[in-house]
């Protein structure tokens with residue numbers, strides 16, 4: 001048995017000998033010597049200084065994450081303005097694609113002669129172009145170019161205490177990275193527009209980390225996305241230490257009428273089959289997030305700050321906003337019809353934290369395979385903040401960015417209007433009194449403060465003592481997470497969204513479209529986490545659906561009392577049976593997380609469109625994911641086998657596919673521009 005550095009980091013090896021190998025990770029105390037956190041029993045009992053390190057709960061101001069590069073969406077036509085432009089004309093030498101500095105080569109979609117840009121390319125006129133705002137694509141087109149760097153930094157979760165974190169820092173035009181101030185935890189919010197691709201270059205500047213004993217590789221996943229495999233944050237499609245990688249986010253929905261790719265299809269035919277026909281608004285996301293996804297150390301890196309929002313707007317969303325059904329898009333309140341500049345579209349990232357006795361470190365126990373649970377509650381990086389709101393409707397987009405904590409949220413004064421679950425909006429708004437929010441889930445809500453009392457608390461009712469999962473809901477032992485201070489007179493001319501308001505058409509996958517059924521059992525074995533009795537191997541494919549086809553998948557949790565919120569990459573899935581019954585209202589449409597309760601099941605339909613893999617699905621308890629509760633699926637044209645054959649090494653592995661294109665690391669990235677010119681490329 002080979003024991004790798006990774007197995008040492010995690011204190012286990014992927015053969016079930018959990019804990020048998022001594023880890024290099026240190027065991028840290030969970031801050032037992034500090035004052036109790038804000039669990040005060042009732043909302044009214046927030047005593048002065050009763051929070052961690054003498055903090056008085058609800059005195060620090062709630063913060064909105066910064067927007068990456070100050071990009072804003074132009075309300076007149078929805079285009080994103082003021083994005084960082086890395087094109088050579090902007091004077092940035094590093095923009096040249098195929099640069100040696102960009103590990104893994106470059107995204108083939110970046111090239112203007114890629115089939116998906118065919119409308120701008122007379123050679124393959126039958127495919128529609130992705131960049132519908134573009135005057136051409138690639139350098140000089142309307143693609144947005146952004147740059148992030150993974151950096152060390154400090155952040156004040158608690159006023160006055162600088163805590164060491166990792167952060168995604170946005171780069172300024174002069175190439176300097178700015179990681180300072182409050183806005184870096186969560187990471188900068190990326191604003192995007194459907195139909196306008198973003199090329200995001202991410203630099204890994206973490207360097208050697210003492211408690212790891214090494215410099216970690218990184219990988220960035222855009223959660224809820226529909227992107228090529230090379231840009232999906234596959235766990236070992238790395239950004240090597242000191243290197244960078246270009247992520248290509250086409251910001252497209254899967255084509256509604258995409259046909260299963262036929263046997264022997266050419267690259268152009270695959271592109272044509274998957275990329276012609278209209279989008280369905282049903283498939284277009286709104287609330288996504290991006291986070292670190294590197295193999296075996298995702299939990300460590302995310303808990304230290306490598307996560308942020310990615311909010312995207314399409315024509316339908318823009319229409320809802322312009323008709324004043326929904327609040328103005330995040331950070332863009334000053335648009336026609338909006339007479340004020342109050343931001344009422346509010347993303348909230350909930351994360352529990354553990355601190356060391358000084359508050360300056362976020363200790364992480366690499367030997368904890370159950371799930372990292374914190375005893376301090378933060379929202380957007382502030383411990384139990386207060387937020388001043390007006391008497392009007394707010395859009396509150398909740399994200400559970402915690403590693404292993406499951407929340408059950410309610411407001412002290414009433415309920416929510418829920419408008420979406422995970423990355424997608426509902427067909428119509430529904431009334432939701434309170435809701436459970438498992439790891440990685442998003443719940444998109446409208447809260448009406450019009451008739452609210454002067455103080456409203458967001459409360460967590462879920463009792464949880466360890467990573468196994470919550471013990472259940474307690475109405476006596478409520479933890480206040482955030483205080484809304486409601487001010488001023490009732491707003492007139494408020495947005496109109498209410499229970500029953502139509503939002504977005506929903507096209508259900510038809511049973512007649514289903515071509516295969518697959519079963520996946522989530523089990524605990526030898527103290528570690530598996531799916532169908534196998535650990536994740538990045539070089540082994542567990543399912544090869546036909547590209548653009550639909551399948552029925554059945555998840556079963558056979559691991560005893562443990563909870564497993566399972567996230568599937570690439571597309572939404574539609575739950576048809578949850579625990580053997582009709583799913584609850586919030587799970588009846590598009591989701592990207594199926595929460596497996598103890599001994600629970602989720603049966604769902606899903607399509608696998610546009611992009612060949614590999615992609616992953618995995619438990620979003622990040623420690624379970626890191627201990628390899630993850631599988632690989634790899635959509636391929638009919639009759640084609642997955643390129644993951646279980647034998648290829650993943651370092652410097654260059655090979656040719658059936659069409660003669662040269663790839664590296666199975667990532668689908670073209671190694672250099674000469675390869676592209678020779679092969680024509682595909683995705």
Ligand SMILES: [Cu+2]
Nearest residue numbers: 564619621624
């Ligand atoms: Cu799990």
